[in-house]
Amino acid sequence: MVSYINLLLFFCIVLLFAVGTLILAKLIRYQDPNFDPIKIQPYECGEDPVGDAWIRFSISFYLIALIFVLFDVEVAFLFPWILSLSKLGLLAFIEMLIFLSILFLGWLYAFKKGDLRWERQ
Amino acid sequence: MTSTENIAQGIILLGAILLIVTYLTWLERKFAARLQSRIGPYWVGRPHGWLQPIADALKLLIKEDITPSKSDRFLFNLAPVWVVVTSLLGFAFLPLTASWVLVNIDLGLLYFSAIGSLIVIGIFIAGWASNNKYALISALRAAAQVVAYEVPLLLSLLVPAVFAGSLDFQDIIRAQDGHWFILFPVVGQISFLTFLLAALAEGNRIPFDLSEAESELVAGFNVEYSGMKFAYFYLAEYVHLLAASLLVSILFLGGPLGPFFSGGVWVAIKTLLVFLGVLWIRWSFLRVRIDQLMMLNWKVLTPLTLVNLLLAGLWVSLNG
Numbered sequence: 001m002v003s004y005i006n007l008l009l010f011f012c013i014v015l016l017f018a019v020g021t022l023i024l025a026k027l028i029r030y031q032d033p034n035f036d037p038i039k040i041q042p043y044e045c046g047e048d049p050v051g052d053a054w055i056r057f058s059i060s061f062y063l064i065a066l067i068f069v070l071f072d073v074e075v076a077f078l079f080p081w082i083l084s085l086s087k088l089g090l091l092a093f094i095e096m097l098i099f100l101s102i103l104f105l106g107w108l109y110a111f112k113k114g115d116l117r118w119e120r121q
Numbered sequence: 122m123t124s125t126e127n128i129a130q131g132i133i134l135l136g137a138i139l140l141i142v143t144y145l146t147w148l149e150r151k152f153a154a155r156l157q158s159r160i161g162p163y164w165v166g167r168p169h170g171w172l173q174p175i176a177d178a179l180k181l182l183i184k185e186d187i188t189p190s191k192s193d194r195f196l197f198n199l200a201p202v203w204v205v206v207t208s209l210l211g212f213a214f215l216p217l218t219a220s221w222v223l224v225n226i227d228l229g230l231l232y233f234s235a236i237g238s239l240i241v242i243g244i245f246i247a248g249w250a251s252n253n254k255y256a257l258i259s260a261l262r263a264a265a266q267v268v269a270y271e272v273p274l275l276l277s278l279l280v281p282a283v284f285a286g287s288l289d290f291q292d293i294i295r296a297q298d299g300h301w302f303i304l305f306p307v308v309g310q311i312s313f314l315t316f317l318l319a320a321l322a323e324g325n326r327i328p329f330d331l332s333e334a335e336s337e338l339v340a341g342f343n344v345e346y347s348g349m350k351f352a353y354f355y356l357a358e359y360v361h362l363l364a365a366s367l368l369v370s371i372l373f374l375g376g377p378l379g380p381f382f383s384g385g386v387w388v389a390i391k392t393l394l395v396f397l398g399v400l401w402i403r404w405s406f407l408r409v410r411i412d413q414l415m416m417l418n419w420k421v422l423t424p425l426t427l428v429n430l431l432l433a434g435l436w437v438s439l440n441g
Contacts, residue, residue: 003225004224004226005124006124006127006131006213006223007210007226009131010134010135010210010223010224011206011210013128013131013132014205014206014209015202017135018201018202018205018206021349022198022201022202022350024182025183025186025349026186029186029348029349030183031185032185037190040187040190041189041190042189042191042253042254042345043189043253043255043344043345044254045339049253049254052252053191053251053252054249054252054257055257057257057261060265061261061264064265064268064415065268067269067419068269068272071272071423072271072275075276078430079231081434082279082283082286082288083286083287083288085283085286085434085438086437086438089438090439093431096431096434097431100427100431104424111420116415116416116420117412117416118411118412118415119412
């Protein structure tokens with residue numbers, strides 16, 4: 001329990017440093033007296049920006065996130081397995097092998113369907 | 122340990138990391154210059170520009186700060202603080218000598234990997250809040266890349282934990298007494314290399330720095346940032362890289378263990394060597410395309426690390 005309080009204290013120190021330095025920078029930095037509003041335009045290589053940047057984006061990114069969730073849950077199952085492997089021996093290994101084989105079938109299915117390919121029509 | 126003592130240790134740790142990272146930027150510039158037959162920073166603090174990083178920090182501190190007109194102001198200011206805090210927090214769990222660690226818990230590896238993957242949220246907030254097209258594309262790429270490489274990263278990082286049978290960094294170091302995990306036949310080398318590759322992708326380093334691709338995205342998610350907020354992204358990148366190098370030296374290279382004596386000096390030497398190796402990669406290779414990046418991850422690294430972890434598990438369940 002003491003360790004977690006230590007972690008909280010370190011978090012506070014780091015947060016204090018991060019926010020404090022920003023405030024310090026705000027106090028001592030250069031402020032332009034004759035401020036031109038064109039300066040705070042979104043950067044688009046010098047042109048006036050066309051439209052908004054908050055738009056819909058490619059579905060590929062969602063698929064990556066979905067596959068990631070699948071594998072990450074599997075890794076979460078691996079953590080307790082690792083800690084008890086030397087005590088449980090070969091049985092635990094075979095059980096994990098069966099679990100991962102089922103997962104591997106899912107990976108193979110995604111591979112066959114072409115969901116792991118980045119370029120698509 | 123009293124809490125006053127702990128606060129003092131935390132402040133010292135923070136100061137040490139900041140100082141080391143500041144001089145790592147200098148080291149990188151000098152190293153890159155040598156690789157390209159240049160001299161690098163020289164005039165600010167002669168000889169060899171040893172005051173250059175301090176001058177850079179001061180310049181960024183007093184530089185004019187610009188918040189773009191269309192941005193989401195709250196998120197725009199939150200993002201730099203988020204990346205700095207999450208990247209620095211990981212250091213709390215890493216043992217710097219054989220016995221000293223700021224936060225001593227038996228799930229260090231789990232906590233470290235959990236906090237290490239929070240940084241990408243800050244990067245995504247930065248790209249989204251800027252309301253800039255380059256920044257948005259870069260943020261999407263960074264999120265997809267980091268999320269995808271999280272899988273091989275975790276799977277290769279678990280191999281030392283399997284051998285040690287523990288998620289405690291101290292136990293992992295103790296288990297390497299006599300033989301470092303990188304020397305373990307085949308399994309050790311594969312997990313070392315895949316971890317290094319995945320860590321490069323996680324840190325957005327060349328050859329996987331697609332989110333910062335200067336030639337197409339100008340600078341990526343931090344294109345709208347200036348002054349101290351820009352410095353925070355730069356700082357977070359180097360802190361992350363330092364943490365990755367430190368993690369490699371602890372998990373695979375035996376940490377404080379070494380010939381002749383053991384202690385923090387060995388950690389420093391090994392971390393520095395890994396860091397220089399990463400820099401060497403940066404100045405030697407080209408950037409990959411995003412489809413190559415994703416293919417490497419899903420079709421090569423993920424199955425390879427999975428099989429590798431199973432091999433390690435088989436060895437432990439037969440011999441442990």
